[in-house]
Amino acid sequence: MTTSTSAEPTRRDFLYVATGAVAAVGAVATAWPFISQMNPDASTVAAGAPIDVDLAPVAEGQAIKVFWRGKPIYIMNRSKKEVEEARAVPLSQLPDPQTDQSRVKEGHDQWLVVIGICTHLGCIPIAHQGDYDGFFCPCHGSQYDTSGRIRRGPAPANLPVPPYAFLTDTKIKIG
Numbered sequence: 001m002t003t004s005t006s007a008e009p010t011r012r013d014f015l016y017v018a019t020g021a022v023a024a025v026g027a028v029a030t031a032w033p034f035i036s037q038m039n040p041d042a043s044t045v046a047a048g049a050p051i052d053v054d055l056a057p058v059a060e061g062q063a064i065k066v067f068w069r070g071k072p073i074y075i076m077n078r079s080k081k082e083v084e085e086a087r088a089v090p091l092s093q094l095p096d097p098q099t100d101q102s103r104v105k106e107g108h109d110q111w112l113v114v115i116g117i118c119t120h121l122g123c124i125p126i127a128h129q130g131d132y133d134g135f136f137c138p139c140h141g142s143q144y145d146t147s148g149r150i151r152r153g154p155a156p157a158n159l160p161v162p163p164y165a166f167l168t169d170t171k172i173k174i175g
């Protein structure tokens with residue numbers, strides 16, 4: 001009898017504590033989205049928010065470099081000749097076979113958008129340099145073509161294409 005009486009409050013106390021803990025967790029979980037929306041963190045924005053880029057000032061044959069998530073992004077307005085060169089290469093000649101069409105947006109074929117970090121050891125290649133008129137990496141000599149595909153040198157893969165979309169004919173959102 002004594003044992004039973006003393007055990008009951010203990011069990012009840014535990015249940016109260018457990019219920020309180022669940023309620024507290026629920027309150028935090030509910031509050032988080034509101035906190036998150038009300039207080040956008042500046043460092044998070046700088047580190048990962050999408051960026052809009054106006055393409056209007058980029059003339060045919062020019063390339064610009066912008067930064068997204070701290071990474072250099074090359075945006076190249078390719079000439080008709082550069083697009084044709086990229087598309088004339090047989091895939092069998094490419095170390096990392098990808099069609100040019102798969103690396104650009106349909107209807108905006110002149111625009112190449114790539115992450116400007118060499119896939120060898122991470123140097124920043126130079127645009128419009130090298131034997132393929134695409135990108136040349138000065139660190140160990142990797143050469144990429146006008147589609148950003150690796151053509152020669154130690155780099156094992158093409159320059160990656162970041163996630164992006166055309167908002168208008170002259171504006172893209174990266175990220």
Ligand code: FES
Nearest residue numbers: 118120121137140
């Ligand atoms: S880092 Fe570019 S070739 Fe080595």
